[in-house]
Amino acid sequence: MAPEIEDTDALRLWHDVCLDMVHGNEPELNNRQTAILLTIYLEPPPHSVRDLAEKLGVTKPVITRALDTMGQMGLVSRRRDEADRRVLRIQRTLEGSLYLEKLSDAVRLHLKEHVH
DSSP, rough: OOOOOOHHHHHHHHHHHHHHHHHSSSSOOOHHHHHHHHHHHSSOOOEHHHHHHHHHHHOOOHHHHHHHHEEEEEETTEOOOOTTTOOEEEEEHHHOOOOOOOOHHHHHHHHHHHOO
C-alpha cells in the first residue's frame, strides 16, 4: 500500500526530485522522454517504436525523436529485429539503468521527507 501523502507534499516531492536531477550531472530529460524511458525499463521487452507509440498514445515520430535524443545520451540503443529486419528493437543500456537508479534513489529520499 502506498503511503498517504497530501497534494502539496506530492507536488513538493516531484519538485525536489526534479531539482535533484537538475543539480546533478545527469542528462536532462523532458517529461515525455522520461515516460518513454520508464516504459522501456519497467515493462518487459521487446519494445519497438510502434509498441511505445501505442502504449503512450503518441505518434511514432514523437517516439523516434525522443529515442534519438536518449540514444545520443546513451540511455537506450536500437538494433534490428532478427526475425523482421524492418523492425527496430529498443534496448536498455547500462547508462539508462544507472540514470533510473539515481532517479529512484532521489524519489525514495524525498518521499521519506514528505510522508508524515
